[in-house]
Amino acid sequence: MPTTDPLPLAVDLMRVESTSGREGAVVALAERLLAERGWTVQRIPVSPGRDDLLATSGRDPVATLSTHLDTVPPYVPPRVEGETLFGRGACDAKGIAAAMVCAGERLRGRGVPVALLLVVGEETAHDGAHAANASPLRPPTARVLIDGEPTESTLAVGTKGALRFTLRTRGRAAHSAYPHLGDSATARLVRLLSELDGLALPADPLLGATTVHVGMLAGGVADNVIAPWAEARLMARLVTSPESALELFTRWVDGRAEVEPGVSVPPVRLGVVPGFATSVAAFATDIPALGAWGAPFLFGPGSIHVAHTDDEHVPIAELRAAVDAYERLVVGAVG
Template identity: 45%
Template sequence: MTATDLDAFATFVPTPERVAQAADQLVRLVDADSTSGAEEPAVAVAAAICDELGLAARRLPVAPGRDNLLVGAADAPVMLCTHLDTVPPFIPARRDATHIHGRGACDAKGVAVAMLHALRLLQDESRLDGRVCCLLVVGEEADHSGAKAAVAAGLRPRVVILGEPCGLAPAVAQKGLLKLALAASGNAGHSAYPELGTSAVHVLLDALYALRHAALPQDDLLGETTVNVGELHGGVAANVIAPEAHATVLIRCAAPVDAVLEAVRDLVPPAIALTELSRAEPREFATGGGATGPAVPFNTDANWLAATGAELMLLGPGDMRCAHAAHEHLAVADLAAGITAYARTAARLL
């Protein structure tokens, strides 16, 4: 599509009435608990929103009781894609004069609503009708099951515009991840005689300290590799030398995952069992040739959707720094800007 073609309709600025409708719909979607693995309430609300917008949607099975939602033609060359699942705990919607608050408002239900309204604007332009679709997936926050199912279903767009909150500047790259389970064993005993036993908790804490303070592989574009100890369990009582301890660690990899894993193995003593739970390599994105944002430190469905063979972009309204937090929110102004950004970006790619 030429610049002249775009000039005829590519403002794609939603009316105040459309923005108000989108904000109301986002409140409803946030109020639908969709913690990963139990996304059906949000899928049902999203399907209802599609009906309200006159968009044809169909469910694509992922697992019993879990479906992706495909909106528009399955063979569309450009696909908008984001996720409906959220991390725990559920936080119901709250609205003030300028923002919508609650779990998923930013990551990524606001993105989903913006995409649906962008698709409506695109379909209203006859030259674009049928050439852009939207896929709302489940499982992104957990095991990427929705993205994997989409690939298995045979979806093969030419371009996927992934939606995650990144300030509406196309991200140039994302960090990879490495999720590990660490298990330490000790010798139980009376805590008054520490010399007679070995505390698994102490062994594990020492290893975690070393891991958190190590100089792990870095990258000029992606920066530092970071470590988060997300779960930590161990011991049986305060007066007992701990016989076992367990931790789950998520490492945001700025370098190839194998290089990071090798560094971790060098740091963790043989007494600790190390189990790899999941991994995803760092990835660069297409940017559409315009202004770009930075590389992002979080992970997305990109590595799984790459199996479609599509070119991948990452773009979305909101600030990921408030996601997964008690104060998660999205400005209504950003929701409106997201509608415009998705419609314009998709149109330029056709």
């Protein structure tokens, strides 16, 4: 039976906890629900026990609607209060997945072949997107990718990139009553991090400023021991290439800490369609890892400002309006 209202489907998906790395149950649910609605559904292996889903209708789909089924922790169960859907994944991005399914079924009813790509791992290493990009299951006709993230129902003209990196300092343990006999790694790290706010970072006329924050801190072995080690995990939002950003941060550190780069994605300029309000997204997406799927567009209901919070939500009216918007986007982007 075709799905016309994204709300029940969004709630069904949100009832299943799917923190990144533990997406198996929600992928199985989505696979069953799509198959029941007549989609041709195939799994794209990502890692043991983890798969993306590719669902197609008709032959030779040109456009692909794609978003992710994984979420950040902690799990927050769904609830409807008045005209708002609350819970983990409401806007990032299970509500979006539900709206895309409904839009796909409308398009299918019009005889427009379309693909749905539901990936895992977006919130961490983008490994689901990388697996999909390399998959032989990708339709050879695919040339338009409409990615779903919460953009407040605007069409993003660009997204910042991202760089995760760890700073690690080494010291020498000693009894805390005799600090001169040791070398505090935590003190070294704190002094270094205190310079972050004064660091000159690149800016871009379209994408805005590069930003960086300290996400996690760790170090030491006990409160009465001079800390022999310390580390900070940082994330920068980029308007330049990850390579140039890493070089900048490495020059700033200047040997005062070890610099260990992590996952990175570049900034991206995106396509537009007449009739849609536009914006710039400061967050990173799967789009850089899905280059083989065609010209990228980015749109989604809800606000990134409430994603990743305990108050994550999306207005139900906006969620329902996204169905029409995705349908119009496919038609407009394909031409």
